[in-house]
Amino acid sequence: MTDNDKPISDKPARDKHYPCPECRKPMLRREGKKGPFWGCSDFPKCRATLNDLHGKPSTEINEDYRCPLCTRQMVKAEADKGEYWFCSGYSKGCKVRLADHNGAPEPAFRCRKCGNLLTKRKGKHGEFWGCRSYPECKATYHDSEGHPDF
Ligand SMILES: [Zn+2]
Ligand SMILES: [Zn+2]
Numbered sequence: 001m002t003d004n005d006k007p008i009s010d011k012p013a014r015d016k017h018y019p020c021p022e023c024r025k026p027m028l029r030r031e032g033k034k035g036p037f038w039g040c041s042d043f044p045k046c047r048a049t050l051n052d053l054h055g056k057p058s059t060e061i062n063e064d065y066r067c068p069l070c071t072r073q074m075v076k077a078e079a080d081k082g083e084y085w086f087c088s089g090y091s092k093g094c095k096v097r098l099a100d101h102n103g104a105p106e107p108a109f110r111c112r113k114c115g116n117l118l119t120k121r122k123g124k125h126g127e128f129w130g131c132r133s134y135p136e137c138k139a140t141y142h143d144s145e146g147h148p149d150f
């Protein structure tokens, strides 16, 4: 990653070619362990990479691939371990694990009371959101179209 924060393209990107910030060769979109990213077509000679933001190369991190607790990037588990994502801060003590949702980590929401993640649960009266710190934290939230109703 460079600190070369100039706009990536100086002409309208009508031909879907995004020049490499280092050597100006076209960038290619790839599927990586931390989600999609852009790598230089001259790899391995040029090792420039950029994050993918809504299908375009960007120096910004796509928030969809960030850990909702510690903001590190999420990593996709090996295919034979199942379809889920875990936090790249796992060895540093962040045990966040999220199911795969169309190739990205499922949307996650934090408990307003303790800050831990919420999980959707099924109760007698329909679906609701419960805290993952249960039984230490007994906060629950109503479900409103797939989101906790804070
Ligand atoms: Zn390059
Ligand atoms: Zn984390």
Ligand SMILES: [Zn+2]
Residues within 6 Å of the ligand: 111, 112, 113, 114, 115, 116, 131, 132, 133, 137, 138, 139
């Ligand atoms: Zn809680």
